[in-house]
Amino acid sequence: MDPVTAMYVAQGMHGLAYGMILFLLASGLTLIFGMMGILNLAHATFFMLSAYLCYQVIAWTGSFWLALLIAPIVTGIIGVLLERFLLRKVHAFGHIGELILTVGVSLVILESVKVFWGTESLPVQIPNVLQGLVTAGGLDYPIYRLFIIGLSLVILIVLMLILYKTRLGMVVRAAVSDADMVDALGINVPLVFMLVFGVGTWMAGVAGVAIAPILTVFPGLADQVGMDAFIVVVVGGFGSLGGALLVAIICGLLNSYGVQFVSQLAPVLMYIFMAIVLVFKPMGLFGERE
Amino acid sequence: MKGKKWLLSIVVVVCCIALLGLSPAMGAKSKFDPSKMGDMSDLDLSNPVIPTGDTIKIAIVASFSGPAAAVGDIYFASVQSVAHDYNKRGGILVDGKKKLVQVIKANHESKVPIAKKVSERMVLQEKVDVLWGTNGSHLMKVINQVADKYKTIAVSAAAVSDELYDAQNFSRYSFMTSISTSQVGRGMAYYYGQVRKKETKFYILCQDYLFGHSIAGGFKAGLKEYYPDAELVGEDYHKLFLTDFAPYLTKVKAAGAEVVYTGDWIPDAANLLVQARQMGLDLPFANLFINNPPFLQQVGIEGTDGLVHIGQIGSDGKAFKTEGQIKYYKAWNDQYPKWKKPFDTTTYEHGTGTIGAYRMQTYWLLDVIERAGSTDPEKIIKVWENDTWEDVNGTVYKMRGIDHKTERDLFIELYVPPEQQKESMNIEPYYWFKDCSNTGPSYKLPADKVTPVMDPKLKDIRKGS
Amino acid sequence: MMNKMLKWILWLAGFVFLILYPKLFGIYYSNVFVTFAIFALYATSYNLLLGYTGLLSFGHAMFFGTGAYGTALALTHISGFPLIPALLAGALAAAILALILCPIMVRVGGTAFAMLHLAFGGLMYVLALKLRHITGGEDGIGGFDIPPFSIPGIVSFDMTDPLQFFYFAMVVLIGSIWILWFFTKTPFGQIMIAVRDNAKRVDYLGFRVPQTKAVIYVFSGAFCGVAGAVYALFQNLISAEDGFHVMTSFAPIMLTMVGGIGSFFGPIFGSAIFGILEELTTRYTERVELVFGLVLIFVIMFAPMGFVGTVKMIKEKWFTRQGV
Secondary structure, eight states, rough: OOOHHHHHHHHHHHHHHHHHHHHHHHHHHHHHHOOOOOOOHHHHHHHHHHHHHHHHHHHHHOHHHHHHHHHHHHHHHHHHHHIIIHHHHGGGGGHHHHHHHHHHHHHHHHHHHHHHHHHSSSOOOOOOOSEEEEEEEEEEHHHHHHHHHHHHHHHOOOHHHHHHHHHHHHHHHHHHHHHHHHHHHTTTEEEEEEEHHHHHHHHHHHHHHHHTTTTTTTTTGGHHHHHHHHHHHHHHHHTTTHHHHHHHHHHHHHHHHHHHHHHHGGHHHHHHHHHHHHHOTTSSSOOOOO | HHHHHHHHHHHHHHHHHHHHHHHHHHHHHHHHOOGGGOTTTTOOOOSSOOOOSOEEEEEEESSSTTTTTHHHHHHHHHHHHHHHHHHTTTTTEETTTEOOOEEEEEOOOHHHHHHHHHHHHHHHTTTOOOOEOSHHHHHHHHHHHHHHHHOEEEEESSSOOGGGTTTOOOOTTTTEOOOEEEEEEHHHHHHIIIOOOOOOEEEEEEEESSSHHHHHHHHHHHHHHOOTTEEEEEEEEEOOOOOHHHHHHHHHHHHHEEEEEEEEETTTTHHHHHHHHHHHHHEEEEESSHHHHHHHHHHHHHHHOOOOEESSSSOOSSSSOSSHHHHHHHHHTTGGGGGGTTSGGGGGOOOOOOHHHHHHHHHHHHHHHHHSSSSSHHHHHHTTTTTTTEEETTTTEEEEEOOOOOOOOEEEEEEEEEOOOOOOOOTTSOOOOOOOOOOEEEEEEOOGGGGOOOOOOHHHHHHHO | HHHHHHHHHHHHHHHHHHHHHHHHHHHHHHHHHHHHHHHHHHHHHHHHHHHHOOOOOOOHHHHHHHHHHHHHHHHHSTTTTTHHHHHHHHHHHHHHHHHHHHHHTOOOHHEEEEEEHHHHHHHOOOHHHHOOHHHHHHHOOEOOOOOOETTTEEEEETTTSSSHHHHHHHHHHHHHHHHHHHHHHHHHHHHHHHHHHHHHHHHHTOOOHHHHHHHHHHHHHHHHHHHHHHHHHHHHHEEEHHHOHHHHHHHHHHHHHHTTTTTTHHHHHHHHHHHHHHHHHHHHOOOHHHHHHHHHHHHHHHHHTTTHHHHHHHHHHHHHHHOO
16 A cells, blocks of 8 residues: 555544444434433533543553453443433423433532542553454554554444344333333333433443543543534434444544545534535434334 | 033943943853752642742643643743752842742643633733743744733743744743744754755654644745855645655655754654654654653664754753752752652653753743842833843843744754763763663854844834834 | 513513612622623624524624724723613624625525634624723723713703612613513514524515524624624723623623523523522532533433423423322
């Protein structure tokens, strides 16, 4: 590969890696909305919280892998508690209620994080095995970014398998399209909701741990990624995993090739893309339900 | 009649010579004198002693919450340590009364409307004498507006954009004691073009706002002036608080840059450097703000080796040349181990670097107030305009009368592994930090080569006043 | 009769209070009051849409921001531009934006409406951020001359004087709120409420629902623009962050919720509550956001009808007990 091609390929890989992080975050968001109709504005805050937890677990145990296991689970549990004790009660007030509540929760978590960990950037190191670069055909690419792409793909496949090959998945899909009917069939829908919310926040947690070594861990960590993930959900269509995946990758690529070719306007591209899609398909590319 | 005129002109000439002879002498008189320092053995930043009542009030208008909250603590530590010193000396004689110095935190939350509001509260309700600010040129602009409106002294110790003191934004109540973007740019260009003369391919990567463009502009102007052979192979401005720097870094790599010039501050600077090293990009970063110790430690010795930092405080070669410098250093460093959160990180270990610069600027401010003998803004302005003052390292600061910018020597610091840091850190333990690269060789950039730009329009405007 | 008299006395008392306010509380609190009034107008204009038509927008900052930028740009680029036209320029800019958007917006509702606003709001934000030669980007445009309020040959008020600006801002903001209130009392306002409650019936009655929505939409946008314009004059600075950030879009939603949804005066109470809260918290703690977060959670959990709703509920309980 000549250097110029290598550069374009590298940009594609960057787009893919960032897109996959977005997907991990967006998939939880889209599942939660698609199934429960909840606009969870605290979702990105969980992502940030998990990065902090990851830092803490590494500080205690020295193991990134343990952090990758524990931090998202703890985050998921906090998510479940949020759903069970707060969100469920305000569901009756519709989107505005959830909006207010989740904004409130995210402010509280953000401030608590600062109380516990302070405001300086905290370090998370890439584990030794994933350090360094892979060289193939004139292209050097960081192993860790490949790991992120791989990890997200594994999660995506497992998620798809559960959703489309198991009974639980069937229930979840059914509940997405018609919760009342599923409830009438005698299935404990609130429990399923809680589970979905937990899995959604867990995935945000995985994304948080995955990004921690790339970014330093600091309070503003989630601001941009959170907004980008929201765009992915909106454009992909609420409740559509496939839509989220497709749009996440498109957004990632728009971002990296945008920087390459129209550097100054790179951040604008994603919004233009969003505006164009929504003007023609107000419910997003794959969204149907109002 | 004719004879008298002749006599008069002689008198005038003699007076002028006397004045000329006198002014350096006067300049030498006002300086930071470590021997006058109060007893600092009880300096505890985590439990600060802050006097109240009839005091000289300094409001630190900064972010104490939000993404940039850490900087507020750094400012507070710096200013409070100076206030503590003066309070241990018994205060400052102003308007016929010895007064202690009170430091007040004013949280602007990094938001413009809050910055305006909180500055107004400080001026109108707390009746502070000085507004001390801040990170973010747009926020400093607001502070300066408030200072101008309510006739209160403002000090820009941390906002470095030249534009804050151009003809449109200038306020005679505000003084820029910090380095300015044009100085940084010219200084870096001077170092690469006139001192180092090695690398020729530069890439500018800065944040997309006034400061980022301003510091990049300074460098471009500097290259034209001091390094015409240099080639600018790329130029990008990224969003603040960016997540993924990889696309930019790939461009840097493909452009064949030898040096990346950046004005980024943390967390952007941190993410930029970490991701660059992860991508195997081992270029030197010529920077202003990649000097935060915990972050350097995070990147490690290897990753931080070869960084080129430009600073407004420092020394030519060895850091400690006099007993006074050591005393001043120890006054902080000896107390550091007992401080608690958030002052227990390595950011606060030495009290040099950025913190050192803020401390010195605050000493200058208080020295000016002491010499003015008053907190009356008009009297302070009178003393401060065209004032010269010497800091602990013997660097002379000159407050330019026309646009209130400070002329001073700057320092280039090359970051090297711990065992080579003794070139700079020449007392026990002979390194600054043992787990990251830090200042080793350092060079002085003479003040007359790195004067801050002046808006020519200001000359006309200020003549009238 | 008695009731009407009482109302007039209350209005008069309020009027006198406002005139004396700067004298009583000083410049600092006058400025606090101006901020409160700006957000009260912003939230009230927003609530015209949310409360009266049930349309939830996640992007109303674009009208606020456009109003602010309209005024700021006019004053920056046209020297000697007078005050009132500058103010109107802001309002007009916002109204034009609303006019452009309304053909897209009125044909959707619910989530799609909210998300479209999120999208266009976000687009405006990044545009303001990135087109820095026009908007000043992250730093915004500021330092423009604030022209005096003058009727040539008669009077001229210096708008850089905080006191005189206070009165000017009060006239504009309270005047605007009054116009909005008057608007809801017109027959058209009644149709508005009917659209929210049962759009189909309104349609059958022969009123055009999309057109009704469009009129409200533009009206709401224009007055958000007025709020933004006053904001730009007041701060003498407008940046992408203050004008277009998504939190600026959420602000009126929160103010409306805390003040009381479904009541015209709710957002005004909400703005007052947040104003007071901010004054108190910033004095005593750096954890302002924590307090705000807890307040939001508390309100939605225990007083979901907001301040006005809760007061009403307590009042009703009180009266029923009296009746018993």
